[in-house]
Amino acid sequence: MKAFHHYNARSIDQALSLIKDHDGQARFIAGGTDLLGVLKDDILPRYPLAIINIKTIPGLDEIEEKKDGTITIGALSKLAHVAGSPVIQKHLPALVEAAQAVATPEIRNMGTIGGNLCQDTRCWYYRYPHQMGGRIQCFRKGKGPCLALKGDNRYHSIAGGKGCVAVCPSDTAIALVALDARIVIIGPQGEREIPIMDFYTNMGTILKPDEILKTIIIPPVLAESKQIFLKFTLRKPIDFAVVSVASLIKEEDGMCTDVRIALGAVAPTPVRAYSAEDMLRGNSIDTALAEEAAQQAVKGFKPLSMNAYKIEITKTLIKRSLVQ
Ligand SMILES: Cc1cc2nc3c(=O)[nH]c(=O)nc-3n(C[C@H](O)[C@H](O)[C@H](O)COP(=O)(O)OP(=O)(O)OC[C@H]3O[C@@H](n4cnc5c(N)ncnc54)[C@H](O)[C@@H]3O)c2cc1C
Structure with a gap:
């Protein structure tokens, strides 16, 4: 690794001021489990001159349940803390499974x-x-075409991609999409709150280099709804998803009254299977309908030369999530 300055920010204001002082040549660091690998492999277009640690900002790692049932998760909450939180375990099992x-x-x-x-x-x-x-x-690094388009694309997008066909690797994002989460971003322009679906773009996220992801807000979950997160990987103990699915279903008198299905690792962004959801709403879900919905969800997907198998996995996971 190359040398860089390291700062422990004590407040959001200090973190924002430090990043401004470095004029685009600094990066925020949280746990460092991704960023340090990125730095070691030197894949960023410009190696940062400074790293600003935001774990040292008090209060950004809290998980809270509000009176109306809304749950907020500080962005600096460790994944183990999220998975082990009694509040999350009680209300958001899909997020526990994803974390x-x-x-x-x-x-x-x-x-x-x-x-x-x-x-x-x-x-x-x-x-x-x-x-x-x-x-x-490559295209994502700002020079040349996407190499996966004509190369080894077995783990890449099956649902298109503008210029780059790398998939969104985050498991928790998929559960949070099914949970209809919103995220709060803070930067020099102040604070803004957006739906998590709007956070992701074909080339990553909308987050600017001088912005901090502060909080995740999960609206009250539908009473008596059921949630699940399923992930298909090649290596069982540690691996990124080949495909993942998070579903949330509410049923009344055997009828599906609400449903959200989110798909992971099928596209550069998380995907909501809206047309499959429409097919389920107002009906009683059985294996045949789950199969039809799964078929509907992948309509229009366009696998690349080596990854048509991911379509079958997607359908199987959707069906399994609905039936379970
Ligand atoms: C061996 C291995 C296996 C993995 N398997 C999986 C897996 O199966 N599923 C999965 O989902 N992930 C997986 N990951 C990824 C892992 O989950 C991420 O590395 C981790 O969650 C990143 O969190 P961090 O706090 O360490 O982020 P960091 O490494 O500190 O930061 C990552 C990036 O996010 C930015 N950043 C971090 N926090 C903020 C914030 N609050 N505001 C603004 N920017 C921020 C940083 O600037 C950096 O660019 C794996 C990683 C490894 C190394």
């Missing part, structure tokens, strides 16, 4: 939920270490 599905206990003890949402993509062309024979350039 527990991330990596290893060591990484969940270091990595934060905010860092999990902001982490860089895992595309093997983009992440190729600079020191192993020189930098591999």
Whole structure:
């Protein structure tokens, strides 16, 4: 790794002021489980001159249940803390399952939920270490075409992508999409709150380099709704999702009155299966309908040369999540 200055920010204001002082040549660090790998492999277009630690800002790691049932999660909450929180365990089992599905206990003890949402993509062309024979350039790095389009794309998008077909690697993002979460961002312009679906773009997130992801807000979950997060990986103990699905269903008198299905690792952003949801709403869910909905969810998906198998996995996970 190259040398950089390291600052422990004591407040959001101080963190924002430090990042401003470095004029785009600094980065925020939370648990460091993603950023340190990115720095070691030297994949950023410009190596940062300074790293600003935001874990040292008090109050950004709290999990709270409001009187109306809204749950807020500080972005600096460790993944292990999220998975083990009694409030999250009581109301948001899909998020518990997603947080527990991330990596290893060591990484969940270091990595934060905010860092999990902001982490860089895992595309093997983009992440190729600079020191192993020189930098591999690609569309995401700002030079040349996306190498996965004509290369080894077995883990890439099956639902398109503008220029780059790397998938969103975050597990917690998928559960949070099914839970209709909103996120609070703070920067030099002040604070703004947006739906989590609007956070992701084809090339990562809308977060500007001088902004901090502060809080995740989860609206009260529908009473008696059921939630699930399922993830298909190649290696069982530690691996990124080949495909993941988070579903939330509410039923009354055997009828589905509300449903949200979120798909992970199928596209550069999390995907909501809106047309499958429409098919389920107002009906009684059985295996046949779950299968039809799964079929509907992948309509229009366009696999690349090596990843049509992900369509089958997506359908199976959707069906399984609905039936379970
Ligand atoms: C071996 C391994 C296996 C993994 N497996 C999985 C997996 O199965 N599923 C999965 O979802 N993830 C997986 N991950 C990724 C892991 O979850 C992330 O590395 C971790 O969640 C990042 O959190 P962090 O706090 O360490 O972020 P950091 O590494 O500190 O930061 C990551 C990025 O986010 C930015 N950032 C962090 N927090 C904020 C904030 N609050 N505001 C603004 N910017 C911020 C940083 O600037 C940096 O660019 C794996 C990682 C490893 C190393």
